[in-house]
Amino acid sequence: ASMIMDALEAYSRAIQTATDDSEQHAAYTGLGTLHHALGDHASAVQQYTQSLSLAERTGDLVSVANAHGNMGNAYVGLHQWDKALSHLHKSLDLVLEHDPVPQAIGRAYNNLGTAYQSLGEWDRAHEYYELALGQCIYGKDLVGQARAHGNLGNIAMLKKDFLEAIENFTETLQISSDPVIQITANHNRGCCLCERAREITVVDNQGAQIAYHDPSMLRGKSVLARPVQKLYEEALEDLTLVIGSYEKTLHSIKGSGEGLGLSVSLAENNSRTFHFIQDCLCALDRHFDALVYAEQSRSRSLGELLLKKKKASQEIDWTYSSPLSSQDMRDIVLGQSRDVVYLSYTGAHLLVWVLSPMHGKVVSNMFEVKLSGVLFNGCTWESFLHTTLSENVADHSLEIFEHCSYSVPSPLQPLDSVLVKPLLSLLTSVHSDHLPREIVLVPDSNTLIPFAALLGLDGSGFLGDRLRFRIMPSVLVMGLMQQASPLLTLVSIPTDSRDFCIVGDPAIPPFRHNGEEWKLGRLPHARREARWVGHILMGGALMDDEATKWKVSDMLEKAKLVHIATHGGRASGFLALAGSSGGSGDCPVEGSDVLLLPSEVEQMNIRAALVVLSSCDSGRGMVRADGIIGMGRAFLLAGAQSVLTTLWRIPDESAGMFMQFFYQYLVDGLGTTHALQKATMSVRCFRKYSQ
Numbered sequence: 001a002s003m004i005m006d007a008l009e010a011y012s013r014a015i016q017t018a019t020d021d022s023e024q025h026a027a028y029t030g031l032g033t034l035h036h037a038l039g040d041h042a043s044a045v046q047q048y049t050q051s052l053s054l055a056e057r058t059g060d061l062v063s064v065a066n067a068h069g070n071m072g073n074a075y076v077g078l079h080q081w082d083k084a085l086s087h088l089h090k091s092l093d094l095v096l097e098h099d100p101v102p103q104a105i106g107r108a109y110n111n112l113g114t115a116y117q118s119l120g121e122w123d124r125a126h127e128y129y130e131l132a133l134g135q136c137i138y139g140k141d142l143v144g145q146a147r148a149h150g151n152l153g154n155i156a157m158l159k160k161d162f163l164e165a166i167e168n169f170t171e172t173l174q175i176s177s178d179p180v181i182q183i184t185a186n187h188n189r190g191c192c193l194c195e196r197a198r199e200i201t202v203v204d205n206q207g208a209q210i211a212y213h214d215p216s217m218l219r220g221k222s223v224l225a226r227p228v229q230k231l232y233e234e235a236l237e238d239l240t241l242v243i244g245s246y247e248k249t250l251h252s253i254k255g256s257g258e259g260l261g262l263s264v265s266l267a268e269n270n271s272r273t274f275h276f277i278q279d280c281l282c283a284l285d286r287h288f289d290a291l292v293y294a295e296q297s298r299s300r301s302l303g304e305l306l307l308k309k310k311k312a313s314q315e316i317d318w319t320y321s322s323p324l325s326s327q328d329m330r331d332i333v334l335g336q337s338r339d340v341v342y343l344s345y346t347g348a349h350l351l352v353w354v355l356s357p358m359h360g361k362v363v364s365n366m367f368e369v370k371l372s373g374v375l376f377n378g379c380t381w382e383s384f385l386h387t388t389l390s391e392n393v394a395d396h397s398l399e400i401f402e403h404c405s406y407s408v409p410s411p412l413q414p415l416d417s418v419l420v421k422p423l424l425s426l427l428t429s430v431h432s433d434h435l436p437r438e439i440v441l442v443p444d445s446n447t448l449i450p451f452a453a454l455l456g457l458d459g460s461g462f463l464g465d466r467l468r469f470r471i472m473p474s475v476l477v478m479g480l481m482q483q484a485s486p487l488l489t490l491v492s493i494p495t496d497s498r499d500f501c502i503v504g505d506p507a508i509p510p511f512r513h514n515g516e517e518w519k520l521g522r523l524p525h526a527r528r529e530a531r532w533v534g535h536i537l538m539g540g541a542l543m544d545d546e547a548t549k550w551k552v553s554d555m556l557e558k559a560k561l562v563h564i565a566t567h568g569g570r571a572s573g574f575l576a577l578a579g580s581s582g583g584s585g586d587c588p589v590e591g592s593d594v595l596l597l598p599s600e601v602e603q604m605n606i607r608a609a610l611v612v613l614s615s616c617d618s619g620r621g622m623v624r625a626d627g628i629i630g631m632g633r634a635f636l637l638a639g640a641q642s643v644l645t646t647l648w649r650i651p652d653e654s655a656g657m658f659m660q661f662f663y664q665y666l667v668d669g670l671g672t673t674h675a676l677q678k679a680t681m682s683v684r685c686f687r688k689y690s691q
Contacts (some may be wrong), residue, residue: 004252006254008036020477024386025054025063030071037180038210038249039269048074065094065104069111077114088112100176102139106132106691110147126155146176149440157188162196170501183245187273190238194276197283198348199230232280239277243293246270247323250300254312255656267282271297275346282351287366288326291353294344295475296323298442303476305637316483323513324476330362332479336428340478343449347371350381367422382415416455424456438673439467440478452680465681468673473633481641500539501559501608504530506547506578513574513591520576525652528564529614529659533563536663551576557605562640563659573598573630575613586677598634606638610672613645614659642672658683 011034014027032047052067072087092108129151136144140525153168169189171181194508274297281290303322310316322329333340335353339356350369355362371381427435439453452464472478505527510519530541542552556562567576574595581589613631632645644654661682665675 004034004038004249005435009604021054021058022060025051025058025067028054029067032074036070036074037078039077041074044074045071050320055240059097061094062104065091065099065108068094069108072115073111076118079423081115081119084115084118085112088115102135103141103144106135106139106141106144106148108596109135110144110151113151117151122155122158126152126420139461141433142175143178143181146172146178146181146185146470148190150181153185153192157192157195157330160195162192162199165192174390179245185240185244185571187242190235190242191272191276193231193235193238194280197228197235197280199224200228211340229284232283234279235280239273239280242270242273243277243296246273272347275279275344275348278344278351279346279348280368282349282368288364289355290341290351291344291364291366292324292326292329294342295329295352298344298475299445299473299477299633302637303474303480306477306480309639310480310483316480316482318480320476320479322476324479325690328479329475332475332482333357333362334360335479337438338438338440339430339436340426340440340442340474342422343444345444350418352423354423354430355431358430365426365430367426369418369422384431412450412454415449419449419451420454422457435466438470440470440472442474442478452677464677468677470673473636477636498558499560500534500537501532501552501555501562502530502537502539502541502548503552503563503577504528504541504543504565505581506542506576507544508567508576508594509579509581510588511576511594512588513580513595516626517588518591519588520567523566523652525656526614529565529656530563530653532656532660533663536660536667537561545578548580549594550576550580553596553600553604556601556608557656559608562608562611563604563613563614568613568631569595573632573634575631598631601631601634602637603636606635606640608635609641611635611640611643612662613643615650615656642674644672654683657686 001093008031011027011031013032015024018024018027026631028047028051032044032051035041035047036044048067048070052064052071055063055067068087068091072084072091075081075084075087087338088108092105095104095108109128109132113125113132115125115127116128116491129148129661133145133148133152135141136148142669149168149171153172154166156162156165156168168187169185169192172185173189176182176185274293277293278290281293282289292294308321311318324332334357336357340353341354342355342479344351348371350371351366352368353364353366355364357363381588424435427439443449451469452462452467454463455461456463456466472481505523507522508520510517512518522538527543542555552564564575568574569576574597577594577596579589579593581593613635632643635643658679661679662675665678666672
C-alpha cells in the first residue's frame with residue numbers, strides 16, 4: 001500500500017521507455033491493474049485497451065486472452081455488463097484453445113463467475129466458481145483456490161447463508177498470504193460475522209430494538225448474549241484490519257497529482273466497511289467510537305486538502321491529527337457554541353448523534369432508526385430517499401405542498417416521525433425543555449434531507465422556523481472553519497463595489513460539452529435578481545456579454561462576496577457564463593470557453609466570506625462516499641468561508657424574491673443562517689409561496 005504512488009510512476013515511466021511492444025504491453029497491464037484495484041475502473045479500461053491492442057499486434061494469443069479478461073473485469077466495475085461478458089467469454093475461449101492449463105482456466109472461470117454474480121445470476125455464478133475451484137485444486141494453484149473460496153463466500157453471503165460464507169472466507173485467509181486477497185477476505189468475513197450476529201441477536205431490554213414509528217425512538221441499553229457479543233467483536237477485528245489498510249493506502253497517495261481522484265475511489269471502495277463497523281460498535285453500545293469511524297470516512301479528501309492548503313498559507317494553527325481521534329472531535333465540538341447533529345446512513349440503520357457543548361465538556365446522545373424491512377410511503381428507505389426526495393422533487397414531477405395548510409400530506413411526512421420527534425426530544429431534554437436557536441448539521445451525503453422543510457412536533461410549523469441550520473461536510477472541516485474570520489454581518493459587509501462579484505443572466509452562446517451540443521436560454525428572473533442584489537449591496541452586476549468566464553474568474557479571486565445567478569449543470573456542477581466572443585451566432589463554441597468547472601474553481605485562491613450559487617441544482621453533483629463532488633465543494637476547497645446552494649430546481653420568481661429578502665437581512669446586520677431563516681419565512685408570507 002505504501003508503494004502505490006511509486007508504482008504508478010514506475011509503470012508510467014515503463015510505458016515511455018519500453019523498447020518493444022511486449023514491454024509496453026506489460027507496463028499498460030500493470031498500470032491498469034493498479035487503477036482497477038483502487039476502484040478507478042474507467043482509467044483501468046483505458047490502460048487495458050492499450051495493452052489489448054499491443055497484444056493483438058504481437059500475435060501473442062495468451063496475452064490477448066489475459067487482456068480480454070482484464071477488460072472484462074474493469075467493465076464489471078463500470079456496470080457495463082454486455083461489454084464485460086463479451087470480453088470474458090472471449091478470454092475463456094482463447095484460454096481453452098491456446099493456454100489450457102488449470103491456473104489460466106480457473107482464472108477465466110472465476111472472472112465469468114464475478115460478472116454473473118454482479119448481474120444477479122447467482123446460481124450461474126456459483127457454477128463457474130465451482131469449476132474454478134476444481135481447476136485450481138487440480139493444478140495446486142493456491143492463489144486461484146483462495147479466490148474461488150472467496151467468490152463462493154460472496155454467493156453464500158448474497159443468499160444470506162452467512163455460516164457457509166464465513167467458512168469460505170476463513171479458507172481464503174488460511175490459504176493465501178497475498179495482502180490484497182487477505183484484506184478482501186477480512187472485509188467479507190467481518191460483514192458476514194456482523195450479519196450473523198444480527199440474525200441471532202437476543203435483547204434483554206424491552207424497546208432496545210425500536211421500529212421507526214415508536215414514539216420514544218431512543219435506543220435503550222441492550223444486553224447481548226455472549227455468543228452474539230463475540231460475533232460482533234470478531235467482526236470488529238476483521239473490519240479494523242481493513243480500515244488500517246485503507247489508512248496506509250490513503251497516506252501513501254497524499255500530495256500526488258492523482259491523489260484526489262484515487263482517495264475518492266478508495267473511500268467509495270471502503271464505504272461498506274465503515275458502515276458495518278459503525279453498526280457493530282453501536283450494537284456493542286460503543287456509540288462515540290462509531291461516530292469516530294463515521295467521521296473517518298466523511299468528506300475526508302475535502303478536509304485534508306483544505307487542511308493542506310490552509311497550512312501552506314499559514315492561515316491556521318492546527319494541532320489535530322487526521323483522521324480525528326475521539327478527543328480531537330470533542331475538542332472541536334467544544335469550540336462551537338451550538339449543538340452538532342451528525343447523521344450516518346449505514347444501509348441497515350440511520351444513526352443520529354447529538355453533541356452538545358456544555359460546561360466545558362461534550363454531552364453526547366444518539367438514537368438509531370432501524371431501516372431494514374421498514375417501508376416509507378410503501379417503498380424502501382433507499383427508494384424513498386433517492387426517488388421521492390432526490391429525483392421527483394428535483395424534476396418537479398410532484399409538489400411538496402399544494403395548498404396553504406400544514407396538514408396536507410407531503411412526501412416528507414414519514415421523516416417527521418423518524419427524525420423530528422427523537423431529535424427534538426433529545427435537544428429539549430439536554431437544554432431543559434427548550435430548543436436551541438441554531439444547530440450545526442453534518443449530514444450524510446447519501447441522505448439529502450431538507451431538514452428545514454420537516455414539520456415540528458405539534459405539526460403547526462416547519463422545523464426551519466424554529467431552528468437555524470449551519471451545514472458542515474465533516475467535523476474536520478468544521479474545525480478548520482472555526483479558525484476563520486466571523487461570517488458576514490452588517491459590520492463586515494464590503495463597502496467597496498470591487499469587493500463584490502455579482503453575475504446574472506450571462507449571454508451564453510451555443511456550446512459543445514461531453515460530445516453534445518447545448519443551447520441554453522436567457523434567464524430574465526436571474527437578470528432582475530442580480531440587479532436587485534447589486535442595488536441592495538450598492539455594487540454593480542455583470543450581465544450579458546460582460547459576464548465572460550475569464551472576467552468572472554478574475555473577479556472571484558478578489559471578491560469578498562460572490563453571487564452568481566446563471567444556468568448550472570446538475571450532474572457535473574458547471575456554471576455557464578458568456579463566451580469570449582459574445583453570445584450571438586448559431587455556431588457552437590467549445591465548452592471550455594463558457595463553462596466554469598469545479599476542477600477549475602478548486603485551483604483558484606478565493607477569499608470570499610460568502611458565495612451564493614443561485615442556479616438550479618447548484619448543490620448537487622456526483623454523490624460519492626467521500627461527499628458530493630460538485631460546485632459547492634469546489635468553492636469550499638478554493639477557500640470560500642461559506643457557500644449557499646440549492647439541492648433542486650426552484651421557481652425563478654420565488655428564488656428572486658428570496659434573494660432580495662436574504663441580502664436585505666444581511667445588510668440589516670443578521671448572520672447568514674439567521675438571514676436565511678428569515679428570508680424563507682418572509683417569502684412564505686406571500687400566499688402563493690406560503691408552503
